[in-house]
Amino acid sequence: MTDHDDQPIDIENAQQLGEFIAQLAGAADPDAPAITLDTLDGYMTALLVGPPPAAPIQAMDALFGDDWPATFESQEQTDAFMDVLHLRWNEIADSLDPQALVESPEQMQLVPLISEFDDETKARLMADGSLSEDLLDRLPAAGALWAQGFLQAVEDAGTWELPEGDAARDLSLMLEAIEAVTLATDSSERDSYIQEAYEEPEGVDQDALIDDMLFTVQDMRLFWLQQAALKAAFSEVGESSSEH
Template sequence: MSDEHDIDHDNAERLAALLQILVPGTPQDEHPVPIDTLDGYMTALICGPQDGVAASPLQAMDALYGEDWASALDEQDATEEFMEVLHKRWNEISEALDPAALVADQELMRLTPLITEFDEATKAELLSQGVLKAEQLDHLPASGHMWVEGFMQAVEDHQGAWYVNDHDSEQGQMLDAMLMAIAAVAMPPGEQRDAYIAESYEPEDEVNQDVLLDDALFSAQDLRLFWLQPPGGKLQS
């Protein structure tokens, strides 16, 4: 993914570290929520319809970690620092999705998602932190999968605002196509994924996980402009 909008990697690493404080509070029957999922959820809030309420990163935290998430941070006097790094990441996404910049060059990739790459060092670290269990190592998600899970969960949580267009209308079909391009990143290998690629790409195209992720990010950028055209009309050119 070239020409991406720069991010503060130190801030992202600190955000990931502070999120580890919340891991012990994860219910036993659930997996800890990774930074990828939080990042995807926040991106969807920013590029989607506002639902009559100003979007906020706290919406993502409440939805993903429960409304009592701050208590664990309070116990370690880490809430103020967490809020600082969280809002900095939120502002980075907002800047990357600045409508004027997107309209100026719709071929430019501006989004830089926080994607965990599962190299051996990362696996060892996640095991030591308790985020992963040994039996999960052979079933790690593909690149971008967890980010897309967060994005699509935000869409589902606010579906009353997202699905306001008739499904058969031009706007409804455009929305479905953009969301499908994002959801495709999380499709496991198999018939559904193969059918989507066959329908959406030319036969000579070499489509791998990186291509699907790139196209998902461009779709997220397009969605930012889509929702600025009342009532969800055509993209600006």
């Protein structure tokens, strides 16, 4: 998991959340897309970034269906899950505090839960039978599942559309920076994106794309707050005009 020394997260809570999500995923339809801790974390981040009011329960219902609590054996277990879920939700919300983002725009505030399959981890999973050669070849690149969760939330919300104009173009470019992390590392689409988006594309690797994605997400938080402020201002002008 990705962590930053300047803004530590509750690692034990993240591990507990991961165990709960693995339990839910194990009980899910085997034909359904696999949901991981990364997916949930990206999804919840998008809910906190985007325009509508949101709650973590929305992410659970969207990813696992409305009856996901039935997986747990008792109300106590459900309550324990909700506790760790809300703690993580609050951590993400705190990292997206607008004042901190404005005061330190070059500072990485987000601490995403992104699984990293380094060579040692892969070897251990292969040795204990958790990972086959076939699955190893199909492992997504680092950050891809998190980005997919974020983008799924955007699609599910249906409230991220903007009228044509500079703001719509800015939003489109920001979403492209997130989608870039999901592209296969050996794909021509990824190569084309890097060539077009970077002045010096030679040194751009997956880690660079992830860093740019996270800074973009922070920018998105301020972008949507600005859009909300503009909408409120236009609404006040309209109300004032109708009174005269």
